[in-house]
Amino acid sequence: MTTARRGLAVLAAALLGACVPYPGALPDGGGSSAPTPESSFGAISGAFPGLDAGAADQQSLHFDVKAYGSDVAAAVSSSAEQDYQNIMTDTGLYSFQPKGLYHIVIYGSQDEYRKKTGQPDWSAGVCVGNAIYTWVSPRLSGVLAHEMTHLIWFEFMGGSLSPQQRWVNEGLAVYEESKAANRGNELFAALLPGLRAAPLPMDQIENLAPNTERAYDASLWYAQAESMVRFLIERGGRIGFAQFLTALRDGQTFDQAVSAGFPGQWRALADYYADWKRSLS
Numbered sequence: 001m002t003t004a005r006r007g008l009a010v011l012a013a014a015l016l017g018a019c020v021p022y023p024g025a026l027p028d029g030g031g032s033s034a035p036t037p038e039s040s041f042g043a044i045s046g047a048f049p050g051l052d053a054g055a056a057d058q059q060s061l062h063f064d065v066k067a068y069g070s071d072v073a074a075a076v077s078s079s080a081e082q083d084y085q086n087i088m089t090d091t092g093l094y095s096f097q098p099k100g101l102y103h104i105v106i107y108g109s110q111d112e113y114r115k116k117t118g119q120p121d122w123s124a125g126v127c128v129g130n131a132i133y134t135w136v137s138p139r140l141s142g143v144l145a146h147e148m149t150h151l152i153w154f155e156f157m158g159g160s161l162s163p164q165q166r167w168v169n170e171g172l173a174v175y176e177e178s179k180a181a182n183r184g185n186e187l188f189a190a191l192l193p194g195l196r197a198a199p200l201p202m203d204q205i206e207n208l209a210p211n212t213e214r215a216y217d218a219s220l221w222y223a224q225a226e227s228m229v230r231f232l233i234e235r236g237g238r239i240g241f242a243q244f245l246t247a248l249r250d251g252q253t254f255d256q257a258v259s260a261g262f263p264g265q266w267r268a269l270a271d272y273y274a275d276w277k278r279s280l281s
C-alpha cells in the first residue's frame with residue numbers, strides 16, 4: 001500500500017466515520033488498475049501497522065483475530081462469531097457468504113491504536129477493506145458488532161454506499177452495537193424524548209448524515225436511524241429486511257425496496273416512515 005493510498009484510506013475513514021472500502025487495486029490483485037467493486041475486498045493486510053512481535057493469532061470460521069495474549073484472541077474470536085450470527089439473523093442474509101476471513105486487529109491500548117492508525121481521539125474503531133482495527137476497552141463488544149456490520153454491509157453491497165443509504169448502514173450498526181453490548185434501548189435513551197417530540201423529516205435522514213462518528217451516541221440523527229432500522233427489522237420482519245437490502249444492492253430506489261421487502265405493509269418509503277413515526281407515541 002503506498003503512502004498516498006494509505007492517506008486516502010485514512011482520510012476517507014475519517015470522513016465517512018468508520019468504514020471504507022479498500023481504495024484502488026488490491027496489493028495482491030495481479031496489477032489490475034481498474035478494480036471492480038468486488039475486488040475492493042479481499043485478503044488485505046497491512047492497511048495499518050499491525051501488532052508488535054509475539055501477538056497471538058486465532059482463526060475461526062469467519063475471522064482471523066490478532067491480539068496480545070491467546071486468551072484475549074480467543075475471547076474476541078468467539079464474541080465475533082456470535083456477533084456474526086446475530087447480524088445474519090437480523091438481516092436474514094443467510095445465503096451471504098464472505099469471500100474470505102475478516103481480519104480483526106486488537107491493539108493493546110488506545111495509545112497504540114491512535115499511533116498506528118492515525119485515527120482521532122474519539123474514534124473507537126475503524127474498518128478498512130475487510131479488516132477491523134480497535135483496542136482492548138470496556139466498549140470492545142459493542143465496537144466489534146458496530147464495525148462488523150459495516151464490513152458485512154460493504155461486502156454484501158459490492159463496496160457501494162450512497163450518502164442517502166447511510167441511515168440504513170449506520171442504523172443497523174448501532175442496532176447491532178446495542179444488542180452486543182446488552183444495552184437494549186439504553187444507547188440512545190436520553191435522546192428518545194426529543195425523538196418522539198420532533199423526529200427528523202425523511203429527507204434530512206437521507207441527506208444530512210453526520211460527517212463523522214464523533215459523539216454519535218449523542219446524535220439525534222443516529223438515534224433516529226437506529227429506531228427506524230429497529231422498526232424495519234422488528235415490525236417489518238427479518239425476511240423482508242433481507243429483501244429490502246437485496247433490492248437496494250440491486251440498485252432499486254427506497255420506494256421499490258420497501259414495497260419489495262414489505263408487501264402488504266408499506267407501499268413506499270413514506271408509508272413506512274409515517275408508520276414508524278406513529279409507533280413512537
Ligand SMILES: [Zn+2]
Pocket residue numbers: 017018146150170173213
Ligand atoms: Zn458506523
